[in-house]
Amino acid sequence: MNTLSDAWSWLTSGSHWAGSDGIWNRLGEHLFLTAVCLLISCAVALPVALVLGHLGKGGALAVNISNAGRAVPTFAVLVLLLLTPIGQHGQWPTIIALVLFAVPPLLTNAYVGMRGVDADVVRAARGMGMTGSQLLRQVELPLAAPLILTGVRIAAVQLVATATIAALVGGGGLGRIITAGFNLASTPMVVAGAVLVAVFALLVESVFVVAQRLAPRWLRGGTG
Amino acid sequence: MNAPPDDCLARNEWICGAYLTGRRGILWDAVLQHLQLTAVAVLLGLALAVPLAVAARRWRWASAPVLGSTTVLYTIPSLAMFSLLLPVYGLSASLVVAGLVLYSLTLLVRNILAGLRAVPEETRQAARGMGYGPVRLLLAVELPLALPAAMAGLRIATVSAVSLVTIGAIVGHGGLGNLIYAGMNTFFKAQVLTASVLCVLIAILADLLLLTIQRVLTPWTRRPGERSA
Numbered sequence: 001m002n003t004l005s006d007a008w009s010w011l012t013s014g015s016h017w018a019g020s021d022g023i024w025n026r027l028g029e030h031l032f033l034t035a036v037c038l039l040i041s042c043a044v045a046l047p048v049a050l051v052l053g054h055l056g057k058g059g060a061l062a063v064n065i066s067n068a069g070r071a072v073p074t075f076a077v078l079v080l081l082l083l084t085p086i087g088q089h090g091q092w093p094t095i096i097a098l099v100l101f102a103v104p105p106l107l108t109n110a111y112v113g114m115r116g117v118d119a120d121v122v123r124a125a126r127g128m129g130m131t132g133s134q135l136l137r138q139v140e141l142p143l144a145a146p147l148i149l150t151g152v153r154i155a156a157v158q159l160v161a162t163a164t165i166a167a168l169v170g171g172g173g174l175g176r177i178i179t180a181g182f183n184l185a186s187t188p189m190v191v192a193g194a195v196l197v198a199v200f201a202l203l204v205e206s207v208f209v210v211a212q213r214l215a216p217r218w219l220r221g222g223t224g
Numbered sequence: 225m226n227a228p229p230d231d232c233l234a235r236n237e238w239i240c241g242a243y244l245t246g247r248r249g250i251l252w253d254a255v256l257q258h259l260q261l262t263a264v265a266v267l268l269g270l271a272l273a274v275p276l277a278v279a280a281r282r283w284r285w286a287s288a289p290v291l292g293s294t295t296v297l298y299t300i301p302s303l304a305m306f307s308l309l310l311p312v313y314g315l316s317a318s319l320v321v322a323g324l325v326l327y328s329l330t331l332l333v334r335n336i337l338a339g340l341r342a343v344p345e346e347t348r349q350a351a352r353g354m355g356y357g358p359v360r361l362l363l364a365v366e367l368p369l370a371l372p373a374a375m376a377g378l379r380i381a382t383v384s385a386v387s388l389v390t391i392g393a394i395v396g397h398g399g400l401g402n403l404i405y406a407g408m409n410t411f412f413k414a415q416v417l418t419a420s421v422l423c424v425l426i427a428i429l430a431d432l433l434l435l436t437i438q439r440v441l442t443p444w445t446r447r448p449g450e451r452s453a
Contacts, residue, residue: 003311004311068428070380070383070384070387070427071383071386071387071423071424071427071428071431072387072420072423072424072427073386073387073388073390073391073401073404073420073423073424074387075387075390075391075393075401075404076387076390076401076404076416076419076420076423076424077420079404079405079407079408079416079420080416080417080420082408083408083411083413083416157299160301161299161300161301161302161304162301162302164301164302164303164304165302165303165391167303168303168391168393168394168405169408175301175303178303178304178307179394181307182307182394182395187310187311190307190310191307191308191310191311193304193307194300194301194303194304194305194307194308195304195308197300197301197303197304198299198300198301198304198308201299201300201301202296202299205299
């Protein structure tokens with residue numbers, strides 16, 4: 001319990017919140033990194049998944065490949081990128097590694113959601129004379145939206161959690177508080193950093209849960 | 225007057241045979257540590273997850289806290305998880321194992337529970353009608369029928385554990401992650417690439433091994449002419 005109270009006093013000390021190494025700054029870096037990576041991975045994964053899901057072809061292969069990506073440690077990808085010429089371009093190794101990490105849940109959920117759209121509904125829409133792109137935008141996308149959003153939520157929370165490893169290669173974010181704590185052999189600081197990241201991840205999760213509760217009915221899915 | 229050796233190590237190439245032969249011992253030790261950490265963590269996770277899932281299945285009041293707490297655990301980042309456990313375990317291999325166990329719990333509990341819940345009520349009634357007690361029903365009927373879902377969870381948990389072990393490098397017990405971490409600090413390309421590739425190979429082999437075990441244990445899921453994952 002002693003460590004916890006030490007961590008608490010570390011957290012509540014005002015000087016640890018200010019400055020370039022301070023909590024506020026690290027929190028901002030973390031948020032920025034997570035948001036950029038989430039946007040890029042959505043921009044990469046969602047169109048591919050939507051088109052493959054609409055066509056009903058090649059999706060199983062894409063899902064299998066992206067699931068196999070789970071076997072590749074993000075930390076290893078990060079270090080590998082760091083040692084290539086990309087490593088000289090600031091944050092890019094971290095961003096690329098995190099995007100590669102966030103694509104699988106997005107891709108899988110969006111594809112599964114698209115394939116789960118009732119075939120009768122699709123046939124009815126076609127019978128009404130809808131073109132492929134109308135069908136995609138007006139029928140399949142709204143019906144698949146709940147699962148797609150679940151994928152975005154999973155990706156966002158995992159990104160918040162995994163963005164900490166940026167600190168292992170000298171990047172910013174809340175992970176820096178943890179690694180700095182390790183370097184200073186200060187367990188309270190390490191624990192305080194860990195608590196911050198965990199709380200941040202839980203906050204992101206709850207923001208999504210609340211947003212989904214407040215969203216229009218079709219976004220929530222049948223089960224609410 | 226010997227010129228410095230002009231081999232792939234001196235040139236710091238990504239792929240280097242001399243590295244593989246010269247550091248065979250180090251690589252082997254790292255692979256063994258990696259396997260050991262993964263195996264111990266997944267087995268411990270399984271030993272904890274089965275009773276938790278069974279309890280959550282049996283008693284309605286138990287399912288919310290079990291599912292809730294394991295989900296929260298999964299939200300905690302790996303780096304943070306190892307750090308949070310630091311006061312308890314210190315800088316040790318147990319720290320990494322404990323972190324990995326907590327991670328695997330979410331995936332395992334969820335999948336085992338889903339498998340148990342998917343057992344048809346008629347099947348359970350038939351078994352009861354044949355005079356099966358609750359323990360025998362669980363061991364001989366429910367758990368075997370939950371196996372495919374449970375194995376799917378086990379495969380994901382194992383593959384994730386293999387890749388998460390690398391983060392253990394921060395406390396010096398990361399198996400191949402140690403080599404990646406050290407290689408990063410010294411810009412040793414061959415070491416980083418070799419260790420990363422070995423990591424992926426371990427994950428793939430472990431997944432294939434579990435897939436084989438699953439097929440052997442659940443022959444009824446294979447129908448002739450049908451390919452199942």
